[in-house]
Amino acid sequence: MNLLNINQTLKNEPAFRIKQIKKAIFYNFINSWNETSNIPKKLIELLKENHSLEIKYQLFNTPKNKTKKALIELNDGLQIETVLLKHKDNRNTVCVSSQVGCPLACKFCATGDMGYKRNLTVDEIVEQILVFARLEKPSKITNIVFMGMGEPFLNYKNVIEAIKILNNPEYFNIGARKISISTAGIPSGIKDLKNEKLQINLAISLHAPNNNLRETLMPINKKYPLQKLFKSLDDYINQTGRKVMFEYLLIDKINDQEIHAKQLVKILNNPLYLVNLIPYNEINGKIYKASKPKSIEKFKNILRKNKVQFTERHYFGGEIKAACGQLTTKN
Ligand code: SAH
Secondary structure: OOOOOHHHHOOOOOHHHHHHHHHHHHOOOOOOHHHOOOOOHHHHHHHHHHOOOOOEEEEEEOOOOOEEEEEEEOOOOOEEEEEEEEOOOOOEEEEOOOEEEOOOOOOOOHHHHOOEEEEOOHHHHHHHHHHHHHHHOOOOOOEEEEOOOOOHHHHHHHHHHHHHHHHOOOOOOOOHHHEEEEEOOOHHHHHHHHOOOOOOEEEEEOOOOOHHHHHHHOOHHHHOOHHHHHHHHHHHHHHHOOOEEEEEEEEOOOOOOHHHHHHHHHHOOOOOEEEEEEEOOOOOOOOOOEOOHHHHHHHHHHHHHOOOOEEEOOOOOHHHOOOOOOOOOOO
């Protein structure tokens, strides 16, 4: 796909024509230029020549089609995965990748095992949403989470530019409050985000309540230990007044003991901090197991008793390896 520079091609066209063409791509979600009508032949030829609408991908569905995964082939032959989560309340969330692979090598995550290939371009980020917008129409894509492959804050510029396009009424018109970035904790990204004046949501993959444990699970913690991370979050909250969501995987006997819950209570001492407890999706070849229901209950009770607000993420997409931390293009 090559669409975001279309303004250049249309620069001598009247305003109504530009609007018409953008509407065809980003509202009617056409698959081919032949689906348009009332556009002069010459212009159509020009568009066909310079702005391919084609996106190469393979689709995988769960049995009830609640989750769909697209394995997208990029122009240079590399591949990425993107996931659509269809919720009962008609929300359609696309889980977007920001990089091919990931350099952070979190021990529990399958994407980390792929290594890092490169950052995605703005076009490559946006086309992930286009794939599902075309498939699901007339239903709309309502929510976007940057929780696919890669670390969004290591591709900061392109991720923010893509978000502005998703948010723009002339393009996808997805509300900023319906867009979330998840980061493993890159303080410079958190700092830059607070100055963007974008009402998007910030989520932090925390997964451990102390530096020793977090370092063993997430090597990035050596570079940016919890003190640095929380300093950037305090600044973010002071400036924006927005909530911060902490993702906390529950891994059997590793980070799900009472001591961990108590440490978590201590560090999450701000009313704008929320926790999202995530069941661990087991990965072939990794030693980690999902927490036992009994430990999860105990963990939640400690949070409850100490008035730490939390939610629980539900299991999605495991059948097609589309769940969190399972995205890898190897299989
Ligand atoms: N790099 C960013 C974006 C990826 S988001 C980040 O770390 O936030 C993907 C989320 O899935 C992260 O919270 C990640 O820690 C989590 N995850 C990784 N492996 C997982 C697994 N096996 N089961 C459940 N969640 C996992």
